[in-house]
Amino acid sequence: MSYQIEDKGELKTLLNIETKKSNMTRRIILDRIARNIFLISTIFALLVLGILIYKIWVDSVGWLNFKFLTSNLSIFPHKAGIWGAIVGSFLLMAIVAPVTITLGVSTAVYLEEYAIKGKLQSLIKMNISNLAGVPSVIFGLLGLTVFARLLNLGSSILAGGLTMSLLVLPIVVVASQEAIRSVPSFLRDASYAMGATKWTTIRKVVLPVALPGILTGSILALSRAIGETAPLVVLGIPTLILRIPSSIMDNFTALPIQVYYWTLDAVLTREYANLAAATIVVLMLMLAIMNSTAIIIRNKFQKRY
Structure with a gap:
């Protein structure tokens, strides 16, 4: 210096x-x-x-056409279609959606609004969060033991739907908890000041405000469920069903199952790789439609509340 x-x-x-x-x-x-x-x-x-x-x-290209979408499964690649797998996937989601959303939101409401704060509540929340990271094949083994064998549901749509519900339930619970927790406390206080009961406050104030977050978690859960393969493979879901399922007790196949088995068969027959690729495109389009619809609904409620 x-x-x-x-x-x-x-x-x-x-x-x-x-x-x-x-x-x-x-x-x-x-x-x-x-x-x-x-x-x-x-x-x-x-x-x-x-x-x-x-x-x-x-x-x-050249495989994804109207005939491919509306034809039944076949052992011949040029005659095979995925109409049965599409119906099976929609019926599977018809079980997963109401079961998961009902149980998930109800659990979140109880833990956030009714459960006594303490170590037991913290332990339950921690275990629910940990369940979200459990490998999907473990849920498949659980579904095989409880639903397929103990309840004798076999490889039906009901067994697959309940197994998938267990798989994605923690996602809905955690997302719903965060959404309910983010509701401002002054809204609850204002409702109580008007003389509303706790359940009325939850139904009229808390759930409508938390609905966008709950829908977001439900979208992610259903998107994961429709694309999961491992639990269905463990349940023994067949890959070739010529009869279209008509009830939740029928055997079924789903789009991820077809992709999985056709990919394996492509080692011996090249055309199965084209079938798997066409099925993946259909599955991606279904996911895009589901997510877009749910996002529109979520944005509508966000503007409202």
């Missing part, structure tokens, strides 16, 4: 400024490095996804 600093306080201040500048420079560099890493990761993920979608679309 060009001059002598006699005041130790001034020297200490200058050192602190230099230290802060050094820390700021280091943070800026780390921020740029992290941003570039995340950007590269995003581009790589989008690139892989784009290649995958392109490959699926190319393989499905």
Whole structure:
């Protein structure tokens, strides 16, 4: 330095400024490095996804047509269709949706509004959150033991629907809890001040305000359920059913099952890879329709409340 600093306080201040500048420079560099890493990761993920979608679309060209959508399954690739798998998937969701949403929302309401705060409630919440990370094949084994064998439901739509409901139930519970917890307390207080009971407050105030978050969790849960394969494989869901299911007690097959088995058969017969690709396109379109419809409903309620 060009001059002598006699005041130790001034020297200490200058050192602190230099230290802060050094820390700021280091943070800026780390921020740029992290941003570039995340950007590269995003581009790589989008690139892989784009290649995958392109490959699926190319393989499905010439196979995805009205006849493929409306024909029954067949052992001959050029005659095979997925109408039975589409019906089976919709009937499966007809079981999963009401069971999961009813039990999930009811559980969340009890834990957030009625359960006594304490260690037991915290333990239950922690276990529910942990269930969301359990591998899907474990739920398949549970469904095989309880629904297929103990209750003698076999490989019916009801057994598959209840098994899938167990799989995605923790997702709905956790999402519904977060949505209910985010409702401002002054809305509850205002309802109580008007003389409303607890259940009336929950039904008229809490649930309508929390509905967008609950719908979001339900969308994610149903989207996962319609694309899961492992639990259905464990249940022994057949891959070739020529008769279209007409009730929840009938045997069935689903779109993910067809994709799985046709992919395996593609090792011996190349045409099965084209059938699997066409089925994946149909499954992706179903997911897009489901998500779009639910997002529209969610946005409508968000504007209302």
